[in-house]
Amino acid sequence: MELLAKTLAFLAPDEFSPAVLVTCAGAAWFYHRGRRVERALYRATLFWVGLLLIYGVLQTHYDFYAQHMFFLHRLQHLLLHHLAPLLIVLAQPGERLRAGAPPLLRKHLIDPLLHSRLLHSTMTLIQQPVMAGVLFFGLIYFWLIPDLHFIAMLNLPLYNAMNWGMAIDGLLFWWMVFNMRREGSSAAYHFGGRILLLFLVMIPQIVIGAAIALSGQELFEVYAVCGRVWPLSAHVDQQLGGLITWIPAAMMSVAGALLLLQRWLREQGLATAGGARCRELT
Numbered sequence: 001m002e003l004l005a006k007t008l009a010f011l012a013p014d015e016f017s018p019a020v021l022v023t024c025a026g027a028a029w030f031y032h033r034g035r036r037v038e039r040a041l042y043r044a045t046l047f048w049v050g051l052l053l054i055y056g057v058l059q060t061h062y063d064f065y066a067q068h069m070f071f072l073h074r075l076q077h078l079l080l081h082h083l084a085p086l087l088i089v090l091a092q093p094g095e096r097l098r099a100g101a102p103p104l105l106r107k108h109l110i111d112p113l114l115h116s117r118l119l120h121s122t123m124t125l126i127q128q129p130v131m132a133g134v135l136f137f138g139l140i141y142f143w144l145i146p147d148l149h150f151i152a153m154l155n156l157p158l159y160n161a162m163n164w165g166m167a168i169d170g171l172l173f174w175w176m177v178f179n180m181r182r183e184g185s186s187a188a189y190h191f192g193g194r195i196l197l198l199f200l201v202m203i204p205q206i207v208i209g210a211a212i213a214l215s216g217q218e219l220f221e222v223y224a225v226c227g228r229v230w231p232l233s234a235h236v237d238q239q240l241g242g243l244i245t246w247i248p249a250a251m252m253s254v255a256g257a258l259l260l261l262q263r264w265l266r267e268q269g270l271a272t273a274g275g276a277r278c279r280e281l282t
Contacts, residue, residue: 014064024055034100043091050087068229071240082252085170136173137204191264202253209246
């Protein structure tokens with residue numbers, strides 16, 4: 001009973017956010033309702049794991065620990081900005097989410113929004129590879145400016161904006177990387193350019209992660225002000241946070257590049273097989 005009580009206490013939000021609850025619950029409801037469109041188990045698994053990760057790091061007591069330990073904060077952003085968005089994008093949930101939306105909502109809000117010229121213009125701008133890449137690692141740098149980080153961790157609206165921004169930017173970046181619907185583009189653009197982009201955004205993450213981990217100064221004093229929940233020194237906490245920003249974040253780029261390479265090789269194989277079959281028929 002004591003273990004159950006502790007588990008339930010951990011799963012309860014430290015700072016309840018109606019926006020997070022409505023967004024995650026709405027996405028879950030739409031996805032469940034649209035199950036007739038997409039029944040692939042592996043895609044559903046990717047989506048549910050990604051959604052639960054986002055909810056878990058924002059609306060459980062994990063968020064409290066992330067506000068009091070730098071390395072847990074960096075792990076929170078790794079999940080929000082890298083892993084969870086990547087899993088959701090790989091699930092390709094768009095059609096299923098749209099199909100699961102109530103008809104009136106789909107007719108009067110979702111479809112007009114999807115066909116909005118303003119939205120298309122905005123997406124065209126921020127989905128350019130250079131712009132998307134700069135935004136991806138630029139947000140990491142921005143929120144790790146020590147003075148700004150100090151303010152954001154103590155200001156709830158700014159703290160929420162930071163977390164929402166990381167999650168949304170992660171979804172946009174990974175969607176751009178794995179969206180293969182640009183007509184008239186070569187396979188090299190589809191795959192080679194995107195693989196290159198993933199390695200280019202990996203470099204600044206390695207640089208800032210190494211700079212934090214190897215720094216001899218305490219860069220993020222807010223955790224000393226608020227008090228650390230575990231008995232780690234400021235130096236060790238900062239080292240662990242830097243390593244998370246340095247190694248696992250960089251490895252996400254490697255994982256994404258390998259997935260793209262696998263898809264590229266598979267498409268080349270299908271094209272080769274199709275060409276051979278055509279020659280046999282002629």
